[in-house]
Amino acid sequence: MDNCLFCRISNGEIPTKFEYEDDEIAAFADINPKAPVHILIVPKKHIPSIAEVTDEDTELLGKMIMVAKKLAEVKGIANTGYRLVFNTRKHAGQIVDHIHLHLLGGKVLGSMA
Ligand code: AMP
Numbered sequence: 001m002d003n004c005l006f007c008r009i010s011n012g013e014i015p016t017k018f019e020y021e022d023d024e025i026a027a028f029a030d031i032n033p034k035a036p037v038h039i040l041i042v043p044k045k046h047i048p049s050i051a052e053v054t055d056e057d058t059e060l061l062g063k064m065i066m067v068a069k070k071l072a073e074v075k076g077i078a079n080t081g082y083r084l085v086f087n088t089r090k091h092a093g094q095i096v097d098h099i100h101l102h103l104l105g106g107k108v109l110g111s112m113a
């Protein structure tokens with residue numbers, strides 16, 4: 001989608017340092033990090049949120065989690081632990097309507113709200 005920020009970042013239209021990239025997925029640092037490690041794992045396919053995924057996206061979602069797991073290892077937070085979050089629609093505070101998996105770690109994150 002032309003006017004979608006994460007489409008434009010993941011397809012290279014907005015130059016961004018990727019922590020990971022393949023044909024289907026890009027990962028890059030969150031611009032406003034909430035933890036020492038805060039990376040967004042983003043599919044290149046435009047999907048507004050988890051609420052819109054279909055059965056055909058099952059493999060893609062699994063790949064996103066595998067990318068997060070591997071990035072956690074690369075960033076040295078696999079042993080201490082980390083959080084993976086999909087904010088979904090208004091009550092979760094989703095502000096970018098293109099699906100993204102937050103990888104957060106490098107400090108004690110506290111309990112969920
Ligand atoms: P969410 O509330 O799950 O929609 O989170 C969207 C996230 O995208 C926030 O943590 C923002 O800091 C982050 N963000 C917004 N714009 C950018 C950008 N240009 N590059 C990297 N991260 C961004």
Ligand code: ZN
Pocket residue numbers: 001004005006007008045046047097098
């Ligand atoms: Zn998009």
